[in-house]
Amino acid sequence: MSKKFKELSPKDFAGLPIISDNHFCIGEERIYIHLYNQKNMHWYLAEYGSIGKKFFGFYENKSDGLASGFCTVDEILSYGKKGEAWEPLVDESWKPVAAKEIEKLQNHINMMKSPPDS
Numbered sequence: 001m002s003k004k005f006k007e008l009s010p011k012d013f014a015g016l017p018i019i020s021d022n023h024f025c026i027g028e029e030r031i032y033i034h035l036y037n038q039k040n041m042h043w044y045l046a047e048y049g050s051i052g053k054k055f056f057g058f059y060e061n062k063s064d065g066l067a068s069g070f071c072t073v074d075e076i077l078s079y080g081k082k083g084e085a086w087e088p089l090v091d092e093s094w095k096p097v098a099a100k101e102i103e104k105l106q107n108h109i110n111m112m113k114s115p116p117d118s
Contacts, residue, residue: 005035005088006077010050019049019056019070026068027100027109031057034091035076043076043088044102058105066108 016032029046036042040062047056053073060066080087099105 002089003092004080005090006080008090013048013050016045016048016055019047019054026112027098027105029057029099030096031094031099031102032096034094035088036091037079037088038085041079041086041088042104043071044099044105046099058099058102058108060104066105068108068112 013033017030031044031046033045034042035045042060043055043057044059045055045057048054049056054070055073055076056068056070058066058068059071076088100109
């Protein structure tokens with residue numbers, strides 16, 4: 001059985017870099033934690049701020065697509081309240097990698113670097 005996100009403690013997030021103000025090099029962030037659920041949602045977490053209990057990373061779900069930005073621990077935990085299929089699980093085989101190396105993130109990163117003309 002996979003480890004649930006709600007079973008992680010702040011100690012598990014201590015190894016992540018502290019949230020920075022510098023997010024100008026999109027795609028260069030190292031993704032340290034990958035979460036997923038049975039609804040085909042994914043969270044790729046790069047940085048953590050213990051004061052606000054929030055992450056910086058990339059978030060994917062079927063209805064909204066892919067986004068980058070901030071998400072709190074409570075926001076991620078709230079999905080588990082919808083039922084077992086929504087429960088965020090930890091990808092325990094995940095190895096840290098640059099965001100630009102994750103195939104699912106590549107189109108989003110390229111679009112953020114060179115947005116289409118309005």
